[in-house]
Structure formats: structure tokens, C-alpha cells
Amino acid sequence: MSDFIVHILIIAATYGIASASLNLQIGVAGLMNFGQIAFFGIGGYAVAMTASAGLPPVAGIPLGVVLAAGAGAAIGRLGRNLKAEYWAIATLGIAEIFRIVLINEGWATGGAGGIGGDLSLLPGIKEPEATWAMLGIALAGLVLAFALVRGLTERQFGRILRLMREQPDLAVSFGHDIVAYKVKAMAVAGAIAAFGGALATSYIAYISPGDLVSFGTFMLWTMAIIGGMGNNRGAVLGAFVVQFIFVGALFLKDGLGLPSELAGALRMLIVGVLLLAFLMIRPEGLLPERLRKIHAED
Template structure:
């Protein structure tokens, strides 16, 4: 039971980082990115390719950083002349294109079978100790991410993001370069999401295109919306709450005697019902955005 709790803590922490990174884009900058999972994939596949071709961990980090920056820059640049809803569709399409390429280029990525045999972050430790060390690493990354995103959004940069979110033309009239803000916001978010992907690949020791489905992006969106857009604590609350509910679903399934295939369907139902309820009755989420209080100096 303790191993299960540690596992839930690890996955919740990883999704907490993803929710924080998406919240910076959607909650603070108003960027409707439906391709968030592509940034996560930069980290997972970078580590996997480094292992497959014996490039070393440092090279894997380099691939993750380079690919995350490139995709983030492309997302922001393509959307410079598009409205939020159209840009969201484009990011979704680009993320799906990346997943399809990874699925079909078997010579490079292993195709639909993926890449296995990825060594743990702590290969010399016992399995139970490994899990605890990974949990501590995930919590450390989550803590660093939370502090970093708070720092980004409590000064002039955060104020610029919020002005761009509410009134893009006003932001331009005040001297903000909105395209530069979008690119910076996307790159920052992508780097943290890629870091989460690196740890996830090391933890599961397996990477495949099925981990980059668009449904995962919408689960992250549900975490942000349910927790509270524009509030870092809200993103964490949403991530941990949904992951806790997902972890409890198999126990409910066993108690009711339902088939195993019902688990995935119930998870989607929980996500969908939660989204609908919060959008209709509590748009601000569990932890609403704090209005004002930006530090300008």
C-alpha cells in the first residue's frame, strides 16, 4: 500500500508541473495551447533516444531542451496572427502531427512499440529505495517549478502577461512586444514540461506515442480549470485532486465488480463531468485567481 501511495505522489507531482506550465500559458497569458503534451514528449523521447543510441544523459538533456525550445518557438510564431480559438486548434494539430511522426518513424523512435529499457534515475539503489528517491526528486522539481512560476508572474513580466491576456492592443500601446511575450512564455513552460517528461521516462522506463495522446492535454486542462486558472496553487490542487480520483477508480471498479476496461472510460467521464460542472457553476475553480497584488519593482 505504501508503494501505491508513493506512486500516486510521483504521478501527481509530474502532472502538477505540467499543470503549472500550462497555467502560465492559459491562466496568465491567455494562450489556448491544446498541444501541451508535445512539450512533455520532448522530455520523454529525448531520454529514450539518448538511451537507444547510447548518446549519454547529457546529450538527452540537450535534445530535450533544444526540441522543447524549437517546438515552443514554432507554436508561438505560428499563432502570432491567429485568434485564441484558431491558435488552439493549430497547436492541437501540430501536437497530433508530432505524435503521428513518432508513431510512423520506426527506424528512429521504435514506432508504435516505443522504446523500452530506459534506466532509472537511481539505478544502483534498491527498488523500494528507488521509488522513494524518485518521489523526492519529483517533489523537488514541483517545488522549484512552483517558486519559479510565482517569481515569473509577480513582477513586470507577469503584469505584461495579464495585460496581454485581457487587452492585447493595450499591451502593445504600453510598449510590450506581445509576440516576444508569447515566445518567452511558451519556451519557459516547455522547458518545465520537458523536465517532467524526463523524470516520467526514467520512472516508467518506457516511452511510446500512446503517452502523447491529445486526451492527456485535456486532462491537464481539466486540472487547471478545476483548480483555478491564473492561480499557481489552484493548478496544484487540480492536479493532485484529479490524480487522487484516478487512483481511487480501480478500487471502485473492484468494489462494483466492473470489467477492467471500464477504468479508462470512468476516468474520462470524471474529467468531463468535472469540467462541465466547474465551467457552468464555478468558472474561477477551487482556488480563484487573486486580483491585483503584482509587484512592479
């Protein structure tokens, strides 16, 4: 049982990194990104393809971070003139295009079958020590990502993003280049999500286009909403809550005596019902965004 708990904690930590990155976009900046799972996949595929090329998997982490940051900046620039609803549709389409490219470019990505193998960041460590070591890495990565996001959102950068979210015309009147801030927010959040994807892929030792379907972004949105939009701690808490519920649904399946082929549908149903319940009963999430009083000298 302890190994199972450790497994859940590792996955929750990696998704907590991605949830924090999405919260920076939607919770702080108000950018309706429905394609965040693509950045998560960029990090994962960077690790997998680096290992396939004969290089240490750890070398794929900075590569994935840089590529995701570039992709985020490009998407932010392309969507500079789009309204929120069109922006959301565009990001969803871009993520799906990315997934289709992965399927068709099998010579590099493994196609629909994906890439697996020895992707461990600690090749010299055997089980069970390797799992515990990976837990330490995942939690350390989560702390690092949280500190980065918190540092950005508590400074002038975050204040301008919130102003851009609430009153974009006012932000422009103050002389802020909101397009530049959209680009920066997308780039930073994309890089953080790729970092989480790299850690998750290294631990699972496998990634495929099937891991990057739109349900992945739906899960990240659920984590951010349940935790509390605009609250960094809430985004992390939401990731752990949703992940434990998502895995716990498997035990509920056994308790109800349902066939295994219904397990996936049951898990999606439970997460969907939980999301709807929060949206109707407690839309501010478990940890609502706190209003802060900022002194002029800050």
C-alpha cells in the same frame, strides 16, 4: 499500500510540473494551447532516446528542455497572427503531427511500440529505495518548476502577460511587443512541461505515442481548471486532485463489479463529469486567481 501512494505522488508531481507550465500559457498569458502534451512528450522521448543511444538517461533532460523550448518558440512565432480559436486548433494539429511522426519514424522512436528499458536517473539504487529517491526527485522538480513559474508571474514579465491576456490592444499601446511575449511564454512553458515529461518517463521506464494522445492535454487542462486558472498553487493542487481521482476510479470499478475493459472509459467519464461540474458550479477553481495591487515602485 504505501508503495501505491508513493507511485501516485510521483505521477502527480510530474503532472503538476506540466500543469504549472500550462497555467503559465492559458491562465496567465491567455494562450489557448491544446497541444501541451507534445512538449511533455518531447522531454520523455529525449530521455528514452538518449538511453537507447547508450548515454545516461539524465543527459536527456537538458536535451529535452532545450528542444521543447525551441519548439515552443517556433510555435509561438508561427501563431503570432492567429486568433485564440485558430491558435487552439493549430496547436492541437501540431501535437497530432508530432505524434504521427513518432509512430512512423520507428528507427529512432520505436514506432507505435514506443521505447522502454532502464531509464532510471539513479541506476545504482535498487528497489524500494529507488522509488523513494524518485519521489524526492519528482517533488524537488515540482518545487523548482513552481518557484520558476511563480518568479516569472510575480514580476514584470507576468504583469505584461496578464495585460496581454485582458487588454492586448492596451499592451501594444504601451509599447510591448506581444508577439515576443507570446514566444517567450510558449518557450518557457514548453521547457517546463518537457522537464515534467522527462521525470515521468524516467520513472515509468517507458513512453509511446499512445501516451501523447489529445486526452493527455485534456487532463492537463482539467488540472489547471479545477485548481484555478491563473493561480500557480491551484495548478499544482489540481494536478494532485485529478490524479488521485483518476487512480481512485479503479477502486470504484472494483466496487461496482465492472469488467476491466471498462476501466479506462470509467476514468475518462469521471474526469469529464468533474470538469463539467467545476465549469458550471465553480469556474474559478479551487484556488481562484487573486487580484493584486501593484505599487508603482514595484
